Amino acid sequence: MTGTVLATELAGSLGVVDWFSRTEQWTGADGIPVRFLEHVRYSGIALALSAALAVPLGLLTGHTGRGGFLAISLANVARALPTIGVLMLVVLATGIGVTPVMVALVALAVPPILVNTYEGVRGVDPQFNDAARGMGMRGWQVLLRVELPIALPLILLGLRTAAIQVVATATVAAYVGVGGLGRFIVDGQARQQIAMVLGGALLVVLLALLVTLVFALLGRLAVAPALRGRATAVR
Amino acid sequence: MADEQFLRWEWIARNLGDPIGVRLLQHLQLSFLSILLGLLIALPAGVAAARWRRLYPPLLTGVNVLYAIPSIALFILLLPYTGLSPATAIIPLALYTLAILVPNVADGLNQVPSHVRQAAVAMGFGPLRRLLRVELPIAVPVVIAGLRVAAVATISMVSVAGLVGLGGLGQLVLSAGFQRQFPTPVVVGIALSVALALLVDGALVLLQRALTPWKRGRGPARASRTSRPFRRSGRGLSKRAPAEAPEPEGAG
Numbered sequence: 001m002t003g004t005v006l007a008t009e010l011a012g013s014l015g016v017v018d019w020f021s022r023t024e025q026w027t028g029a030d031g032i033p034v035r036f037l038e039h040v041r042y043s044g045i046a047l048a049l050s051a052a053l054a055v056p057l058g059l060l061t062g063h064t065g066r067g068g069f070l071a072i073s074l075a076n077v078a079r080a081l082p083t084i085g086v087l088m089l090v091v092l093a094t095g096i097g098v099t100p101v102m103v104a105l106v107a108l109a110v111p112p113i114l115v116n117t118y119e120g121v122r123g124v125d126p127q128f129n130d131a132a133r134g135m136g137m138r139g140w141q142v143l144l145r146v147e148l149p150i151a152l153p154l155i156l157l158g159l160r161t162a163a164i165q166v167v168a169t170a171t172v173a174a175y176v177g178v179g180g181l182g183r184f185i186v187d188g189q190a191r192q193q194i195a196m197v198l199g200g201a202l203l204v205v206l207l208a209l210l211v212t213l214v215f216a217l218l219g220r221l222a223v224a225p226a227l228r229g230r231a232t233a234v235r
Numbered sequence: 236m237a238d239e240q241f242l243r244w245e246w247i248a249r250n251l252g253d254p255i256g257v258r259l260l261q262h263l264q265l266s267f268l269s270i271l272l273g274l275l276i277a278l279p280a281g282v283a284a285a286r287w288r289r290l291y292p293p294l295l296t297g298v299n300v301l302y303a304i305p306s307i308a309l310f311i312l313l314l315p316y317t318g319l320s321p322a323t324a325i326i327p328l329a330l331y332t333l334a335i336l337v338p339n340v341a342d343g344l345n346q347v348p349s350h351v352r353q354a355a356v357a358m359g360f361g362p363l364r365r366l367l368r369v370e371l372p373i374a375v376p377v378v379i380a381g382l383r384v385a386a387v388a389t390i391s392m393v394s395v396a397g398l399v400g401l402g403g404l405g406q407l408v409l410s411a412g413f414q415r416q417f418p419t420p421v422v423v424g425i426a427l428s429v430a431l432a433l434l435v436d437g438a439l440v441l442l443q444r445a446l447t448p449w450k451r452g453r454g455p456a457r458a459s460r461t462s463r464p465f466r467r468s469g470r471g472l473s474k475r476a477p478a479e480a481p482e483p484e485g486a487g
Contacts, residue, residue, distance in 0.1 A: 080387050080432030082394035084405055085425040088413040092421060164303055171305040175398065182307070189311045189399070201308035208303030 015195030016202065025199075030183060036203060039180040042098070042173055043166045043207075046105035050162060054110045055155065058117025062151070063143045068118055075111035083108050083169055091176050101173045108169055109162035116158025120151030152223050160215040167208050171200070181207070243419045254411050254420070259427055261402035266390045266431075269325045273332030273385060280333070281340020281378075282366065295338060302334035306392055310399045324396035324403070331392065332385040339381025343374030372446070379443040383436050390432040394424070404428050 019025065025032050061068040083104050090100035124147045132146045148155075174182030184200025187193075219228065247255070284291040309327035317323045347370045355369040371378075397405020404424040412420035444451065 076387070076436070077429060077433070079384075080391055080429045080436075082391045082405065082408070082425055082428045084394045084398060085408045085421060085428065088408055089418065089421045089425060092413065092416060092418045164299075168303050168305045171307055172395075182305070185305065185308045185311065194312065194315065197308055197311050201304055201312070204305050204308070205300065205303050209300070212299075 015193075016198045019193075019195040019199045030179075032203065035179060035181050035183055036207070038178075039167070039170055039173075039182075039204070039207065042101055042105070042170045042178075042180055043163070046102055046166050046170070047109055047159070047163050049102065050106045050109035050113055050166075051159060053106070054113035055117050058114045058155075059121055059143060059148065062118040062121025063139070063147060065122070068122070071114060071118060075114045078107050079111040081107050084172055084175075087172055087176060096177055098178055100176055101170070101178060104172065105166050105170060109166050112161040112165070113155075113158045116154045116161075117151065120154030120158075121147045123154070124150045149224055150227060153219065153227055156215055156219055156223070160212065163211045163215070164208050167211055168204060171204060241418050242422055246417075246419050247423060250411075250420075254407050255423060255427070258397075258402065258404050258407040258424070259431070261406075262390070262393050262404045262428065263431065265321060265324050265328070265396060265401070265403050266386070266393045266435075268321065269328035269389050269393070270332060270382070270386050272325060272329035273336055273389075274382065276329065277333055277336035277340055280337050282344065284337065284341040285344035291341060298330075298333040298337050301330050306331070306395045307398060310396060310401065314399065319400055321401070323399075324393065324401040328389050328392060328396075332389055335381050335385040335388070336378075339377055340374065343377030343381075344370055346377065347373045375446045376443060376450070379439055379446075383439045386435050386439060387432045390435060391428060394428060 028034070057071060061071045086107055087100050087104040090103045094100060121143075128146050128150065129142055132142045137145065170180050171182030171185055173180040174186040181200050181203050184203070185197050188196030188198075188200060280294060284294050304327075306327055309330075310323055313323045313326060317326070351369065351373065352365070355365045360369065393403045394405030394408065397403050397407070397409050400406065404427055408421045408424035412418060412424065
């Protein structure tokens with residue numbers, strides 16, 4: 001029993017090497033580069049849309065302290081939404097296309113960004129606010145020049161969490177026929193080719209690792225040196 | 236979209252028992268077992284990470300890499316080994332909860348004030364008894380904060396298992412709804428999944444209150460301990476405990 005499992009496993013992993021090394025995998029409309037770029041494009045657009053929605057909302061509710069409870073509650077409900085159900089519902093309502101994928105991914109990505117931005121701004125020591133106001137800053141100046149930089153590590157953490165979730169979940173795009181790396185997973189299952197499923201999954205993990213790397217770099221570039229490592233410290 | 240077309244109540248009434256009730260029970264079973272298994276792995280792993288600090292970074296990286304693997308792929312990859320059994324859904328989902336639970340258990344234990352630990356030692360508590368009777372109870376709010384995120388995420392993710400035929404509300408959404416171009420089961424599946432997630436979330440809040448009787452009746456400002464003891468009221472009155480605030484690394 002264990003022998004067969006081990007043998008299948010070995011064959012599987014060898015199959016993956018074989019799958020990656022075949023030339024037809026790297027060219028054409030359903031080659032790895034095209035699918036990879038599709039996946040990056042869907043994930044990127046979904047993340048950008050979610051950030052455009054959630055970051056200002058989080059900054060505003062965090063800064064004024066108003067509507068924060070409502071925003072967090074909404075985020076929690078959104079977090080409970082089954083992505084796959086949302087995807088299929090929107091497909092039934094609007095038809096096949098990129099829109100359902102975007103709706104589902106944005107619903108997935110907004111909660112972590114919103115919650116982290118809100119908590120990041122709320123968590124800024126009020127003494128800093130008092131100091132900034134004492135120096136003559138107005139409300140929005142306090143927000144942009146004091147609260148935002150201090151909250152930035154947490155905001156980036158929220159964005160990274162969302163990005164990794166989006167990258168892993170964008171595979172469902174293949175279920176409604178619009179490509180991405182999920183194509184390999186879905187087709188691999190249909191053709192009973194475990195090597196192909198594994199190959200697709202590995203590419204997604206690779207992309208997620210790249211995302212982590214990009215956010216590490218962003219953190220280095222954008223976060224003030226004195227505030228580095230704060231996100232992990234608070235967490 | 237006309238109301239009648241989008242949501243057909245008579246379909247719901249007719250199918251309350253078979254697809255709806257059955258799928259709901261499967262959903263509950265799969266998510267409960269996944270979360271339980273995840274917690275059973277995360278507790279010793281978190282305790283180890285808190286005890287041996289050097290273990291923490293590689294452990295965290297490991298659970299985060301696991302988290303980045305798409306769930307559909309994991310279900311499909313397990314299918315040849317475990318078949319259409321609950322294990323095929325439970326193993327990946329339990330692994331996903333680790334990305335949230337392990338850091339929370341470790342952080343919760345690391346936040347136990349050293350004077351409390353010293354007091355326990357002075358009272359003659361051995362390492363195991365200290366862990367079980369003093370340190371873990373103090374870590375309960377942080378652990379449960381993680382458990383809430385993990386539970387909600389798991390319940391919404393069980394739906395993906397339906398895509399590969401493992402049951403749960405996802406299968407209701409897929410086979411009763413999507414494949415027949417019939418929106419009602421899709422809406423029912425989503426609504427029940429959300430309701431289940433929020434119910435479990437609420438139940439965990441109650442559980443936390445039951446497990447931390449010493450926190451009851453005190454001002455919530457008390458909850459944001461150690462880090463900022465002199466927060467002004469108003470801003471400082473937010474209800475959160477420190478680890479509840481930020482999204483855990485691999486949440487959702």
